[in-house]
Amino acid sequence: MADTITLEIARYSPERDPEPHFQSFQVPVHKEWVVLDALNHIKDTEDGSLSYRWSCRMGICGSCGMMVNGEPKLTCATFLSDYAKHGSKIRVEPLRYFPVVRDLVTELSEFLAKLKKVKPWLIHPNQPPLAQGEFLQTPAQVDRYKQYSMCINCTLCYAACPVVGLDPIFVGPAALALAQRYNMDSRDQGSDDRIAVLAHPDGIWGCTFVGECTRVCPKHVDPAGAIQQYKLTAVLEWIKSFVMPKGADAK
Amino acid sequence: MTTESTTRSYHYSEFHPRWYRPRVSVYWWLWQRHYLKFILREISSVFVAGFVVMTLFQLAALKGGPQAYADFVNSLASPIVIGLNVIAFLFVMFHTITWFNLAPSAMPVRLGGKRLPAFLVAAPSYVLWVAISVFVSWLILQ
Numbered sequence: 001m002a003d004t005i006t007l008e009i010a011r012y013s014p015e016r017d018p019e020p021h022f023q024s025f026q027v028p029v030h031k032e033w034v035v036l037d038a039l040n041h042i043k044d045t046e047d048g049s050l051s052y053r054w055s056c057r058m059g060i061c062g063s064c065g066m067m068v069n070g071e072p073k074l075t076c077a078t079f080l081s082d083y084a085k086h087g088s089k090i091r092v093e094p095l096r097y098f099p100v101v102r103d104l105v106t107e108l109s110e111f112l113a114k115l116k117k118v119k120p121w122l123i124h125p126n127q128p129p130l131a132q133g134e135f136l137q138t139p140a141q142v143d144r145y146k147q148y149s150m151c152i153n154c155t156l157c158y159a160a161c162p163v164v165g166l167d168p169i170f171v172g173p174a175a176l177a178l179a180q181r182y183n184m185d186s187r188d189q190g191s192d193d194r195i196a197v198l199a200h201p202d203g204i205w206g207c208t209f210v211g212e213c214t215r216v217c218p219k220h221v222d223p224a225g226a227i228q229q230y231k232l233t234a235v236l237e238w239i240k241s242f243v244m245p246k247g248a249d250a251k
Numbered sequence: 252m253t254t255e256s257t258t259r260s261y262h263y264s265e266f267h268p269r270w271y272r273p274r275v276s277v278y279w280w281l282w283q284r285h286y287l288k289f290i291l292r293e294i295s296s297v298f299v300a301g302f303v304v305m306t307l308f309q310l311a312a313l314k315g316g317p318q319a320y321a322d323f324v325n326s327l328a329s330p331i332v333i334g335l336n337v338i339a340f341l342f343v344m345f346h347t348i349t350w351f352n353l354a355p356s357a358m359p360v361r362l363g364g365k366r367l368p369a370f371l372v373a374a375p376s377y378v379l380w381v382a383i384s385v386f387v388s389w390l391i392l393q
Contacts, residue, residue, distance in 0.1 A: 014270070014271070020271060097273075099272045100270060100271040143364065162275070209357075210285075210289045211289070211353065212285055215285065222356065225356040225357065229359065231357075232358075
């Protein structure tokens with residue numbers, strides 16, 4: 001294994017550059033170093049102006065997502081040694097399909113607006129008083145949505161999804177999976193509130209089942225599965241709206 | 252905000268950064284093999300439709316009598332049609348296998364509170380496929 005490896009990092013300064021360019025840095029390869037360690041090393045010793053997001057270093061906060069050799073990755077979990085073995089360079093770019101603020105920092109407000117649109121919280125209009133105690137769930141009820149609740153909003157799935165790139169108003173994998181997380185929660189009664197956003201051409205029907213979101217997800221959330229499952233739910237709800245009109249349903 | 256700063260707002264300013272918005276290339280599906288596989292899977296439906304249309308023509312020929320059917324079968328014997336059919340067959344196989352493999356993702360089956368492993372959900376489709384193929388082969392070859 002080589003002692004050093006070349007990192008080609010996308011640099012973009014809104015004050016100076018019309019578009020991003022690459023800058024190369026040599027960094028030492030230590031067995032336990034991840035790409036994020038290399039970026040920190042560069043920032044500490046070579047160029048303090050290098051900008052990127054990071055926080056927890058342990059795959060929980062979801063802020064260090066970047067394109068590593070064209071693949072969306074959490075840089076805190078992407079080891080330099082895996083690339084050094086093959087003697088290859090590492091190309092680090094900001095997450096694809098997002099506007100770039102500076103260097104490796106992407107602009108997330110569009111994503112956050114989409115996230116808010118699907119109401120990813122417990123909706124409980126007939127909430128019993130607190131004195132009645134907590135909501136109880138069986139392990140089987142938790143199991144129905146637990147996988148989708150593991151999402152850390154790292155947006156790797158958005159960078160993997162070509163539909164997000166081609167159709168910027170597509171709600172996108174993480175938000176749709178999170179909506180499904182709450183729909184499947186036995187404590188939630190908000191699925192009727194979410195259906196207008198979800199069962200929409202910019203919602204689940206925008207998804208063409210490329211499946212890349214599921215492949216790149218570092219938390220094994222399977223957004224593609226959640227979306228396809230919701231497609232079936234939406235069709236059943238649509239049929240139900242003919243068979244059982246709202247008035248009869250309310251009784 | 253002054254008029255000057257308003258007119259300059261498309262340039263960088265402290266509170267209005269000039270973001271770089273990359274455009275998606277028309278050739279995005281060539282970026283990586285997973286995208287290419289997806290596009291091939293989508294294109295494969297054209298060949299599935301092609302086989303359906305051919306079967307309809309075959310039925311029409313069958314209705315037209317023995318001579319019309321013999322003419323239809325003869326028209327399929329040209330090397331170009333055989334070549335096209337081989338390509339279409341490979342695409343239809345690809346279509347079948349990729350969609351069968353995706354089924355467990357779209358249809359989680361739970362048994363006794365636990366989700367069945369993906370291969371067990373996909374398996375019945377393959378078993379049915381083989382069984383129907385064997386039956387059709389038996390019909391043709393007997």
